[in-house]
Amino acid sequence: MKTSSYNLVMSAMFNGRKGERPPVGNPTSIVCHGLMDAAGVSFPEAHLDANAMADLALAGHEILGFDTVMPEYSVQQEGAALGCVVDWGNRDRMPDNKNFPYEDFSDVVVPDHLLEKPSMKVVLEALSILRRQVGGKVAIVGKVMGPWTLSYHMAGTQNFLLQIGMGETEKVTKMLRQLMPVTIAFAQAQFQAGADIVVMADHVTGNLVGPYHYKELLLPIHQQITEQVKGPLILHVCGDCSDRLEYFAQSGVDAYHMEWQVDAKMAVEKIGQRVSLVGNVNNPQVLYQGTSEDVHQQVRYAIAAGVNIIGPECAIPLATPMENLRAIVEAASEGY
Amino acid sequence: MEKIFEEIKNTVIAGKHKEIEALVQKAIQEKANLDDLINRALIAAMDVVGDRFAKSEIFVPEMLVSAVTMKKGLDIIKPLLKEDEEKTKGKVILCTVKGDLHDIGKNLVAMMLEGAGLEVMDLGVDVTVERVVDKVHEIQPQVLGLSALLTTTMPEMENVINLLRDRGIREKVKVMIGGAPVDAEFAEKIGADAYGEDAAEAVMIARSFIDLQ
Numbered sequence A: 001m002k003t004s005s006y007n008l009v010m011s012a013m014f015n016g017r018k019g020e021r022p023p024v025g026n027p028t029s030i031v032c033h034g035l036m037d038a039a040g041v042s043f044p045e046a047h048l049d050a051n052a053m054a055d056l057a058l059a060g061h062e063i064l065g066f067d068t069v070m071p072e073y074s075v076q077q078e079g080a081a082l083g084c085v086v087d088w089g090n091r092d093r094m095p096d097n098k099n100f101p102y103e104d105f106s107d108v109v110v111p112d113h114l115l116e117k118p119s120m121k122v123v124l125e126a127l128s129i130l131r132r133q134v135g136g137k138v139a140i141v142g143k144v145m146g147p148w149t150l151s152y153h154m155a156g157t158q159n160f161l162l163q164i165g166m167g168e169t170e171k172v173t174k175m176l177r178q179l180m181p182v183t184i185a186f187a188q189a190q191f192q193a194g195a196d197i198v199v200m201a202d203h204v205t206g207n208l209v210g211p212y213h214y215k216e217l218l219l220p221i222h223q224q225i226t227e228q229v230k231g232p233l234i235l236h237v238c239g240d241c242s243d244r245l246e247y248f249a250q251s252g253v254d255a256y257h258m259e260w261q262v263d264a265k266m267a268v269e270k271i272g273q274r275v276s277l278v279g280n281v282n283n284p285q286v287l288y289q290g291t292s293e294d295v296h297q298q299v300r301y302a303i304a305a306g307v308n309i310i311g312p313e314c315a316i317p318l319a320t321p322m323e324n325l326r327a328i329v330e331a332a333s334e335g336y
Numbered sequence B: 001m002e003k004i005f006e007e008i009k010n011t012v013i014a015g016k017h018k019e020i021e022a023l024v025q026k027a028i029q030e031k032a033n034l035d036d037l038i039n040r041a042l043i044a045a046m047d048v049v050g051d052r053f054a055k056s057e058i059f060v061p062e063m064l065v066s067a068v069t070m071k072k073g074l075d076i077i078k079p080l081l082k083e084d085e086e087k088t089k090g091k092v093i094l095c096t097v098k099g100d101l102h103d104i105g106k107n108l109v110a111m112m113l114e115g116a117g118l119e120v121m122d123l124g125v126d127v128t129v130e131r132v133v134d135k136v137h138e139i140q141p142q143v144l145g146l147s148a149l150l151t152t153t154m155p156e157m158e159n160v161i162n163l164l165r166d167r168g169i170r171e172k173v174k175v176m177i178g179g180a181p182v183d184a185e186f187a188e189k190i191g192a193d194a195y196g197e198d199a200a201e202a203v204m205i206a207r208s209f210i211d212l213q
Helices: A005-013 A033-039 A050-062 A077-081 A118-134 A147-155 A157-165 A169-193 A211-228 A242-249 A264-271 A283-288 A292-305 A322-333 B002-014 B020-029 B034-054 B060-080 B104-115 B129-139 B155-166 B184-190 B199-211
Strands: A139-145 A197-201 A233-236 A255-257 A276-281 A309-312 B091-096 B119-122 B143-147 B174-178 B194-196
Touching (some): A005 A139, A033 A050, A033 A322, A050 A118, A077 A118, A077 A169, A118 A139, A139 A169, A147 A169, A157 B060, A157 B104, A169 A197, A169 A211, A264 A276, A276 A283, A283 A292, B002 B020, B020 B034, B034 B104, B091 B104, B104 B174, B104 B199, B143 B155, B155 B174, B155 B184, B174 B184, B184 B194, B194 B199
Parallel strands (some): A139 A197, A276 A309, B143 B174, B174 B194
């Protein structure tokens, strides 16, 4: 196998042939102040302008040495298209939505021409730009929010979780099913636009909801999504999800992007034969506040455990030092 | 009376929010001691809920519906409390720090502390350092709880503690912190008095600080 970023990542997605070293990838944002300065591109323009979006993603590969380029930094692209008022933030603050258009759980109206909405179109254009620039050389990673995360944005997280606690299964399931087509349409469009892989971020976060919530309410929907979206998919779920790995393995995704709280060895043993594992360097204590030696230690642990694609556990803090991101790449360059 | 206390307690634990009001009314009609009703039925229920949450037997949806159920029951009792019974056991100020909009954990802590008979001032989310410290100066709570879910907003917690110190009121309030990116080590580093791993632990910490006063 030729040792290219693209080959290393795509092979690792399916637990395939290994190269000289494990690939380093980012299903979630690796943008920090240092990367913005080095690329000459900042927030919020990188959320809203396709060229800025693509340039900043490319910087992750050209400046830091990651084997992936991933141009979607916020979690608000779909929310904005569905009626959320989004504050796109600034250099120090990620975007956030200021309202919940369906907090009354009325029927979600998915607009016609959803993919033409500016916040959706910009991602598709950025992916096409990246395809022209690095297609076949570096793995291009798109990102969509799953129906659970979209429900948080539509109804408000606390409100949504309270309805679940109140046993309003019909109400909750209706919203999830009405949002499922958004996830599917955006993922399919991203593959068409040039993505090699799409991350589905769906926040059935460990410690927030239980494994039984995932199994009952979301697993059947994920299975339908993976039935319809044919390209390679990574599932991203935050928190300690050790108790629900088996269900993730049944969802039909090709890989799971995990946080540090999930022990890599245990995860690989439990589900590594069925889904590839991605991650899982700790953000707050190690990447943000730790040393490059701390990073090295965690990367080597993950590699020894059998994690397929190495990277941060989640979107990194904006003040993460560049040297700690470089430390991930350096530690992986030592090989297996 | 024990039987109805147990029934109310189980109703809160089970989150049966549609049944609680009738049960509490019944207890009141049967001349239940209101203090006992709060402590032995409502607060006792939330202690069980908090314990189950800490053991990951239940999660935030169940905590929320139990807290809502408890609050519904409490809202019926509160207007009946005599003035001297109304005197709260202590005051707590809670907020999510500047730049951060996450609040579920904080909201759970607020509901449970109110149920425990504490006076809670919830300043909301995205609260500036100056506003927090001004309120601490004005209200003189025993406990200040700071919440953050983003690593970018963690430093605001230290800013609050530093401003409390600059204003000469740091020693007058116990500061507890919580949220996904923080931990006990961070709490020690910034000079906080305690770190709560989850809402249930935060409630225990706040109550222990007030009991020690």
